[in-house]
Amino acid sequence: MADQRGIAIQEVLLAAVDPEITYCQSDRGLGRAMHQRGALAIVVHLDTSTVITVLHRDPERWFQRAPQGGMPGPSMSPKALNSA
Helix, strand or coil: CHHHHCCCHHHHHHHHHCCCEEECCHHHCCCEEEEEECCEEEEEECCCCEEEEEEECCHHHHHCCCCCCCCCCCCECHHHHHHC
């Protein structure tokens, strides 16, 4: 789904494995954290390193139309993608 918003998978993975800022407040859900890097904010399940949500850090970009494209992909696990 991030690719449908014009976000490169590499940017998502970098935010997941090498964030600039991490927030671990419980309002994200049990075992979840918000990682931020560059223009992205992502919610990650800490135990499985699964990316749950990808957002633009700038709320103004949330309402821009996504490019037309295919179907959303499966959840991404940075651990699995790094080993591929």
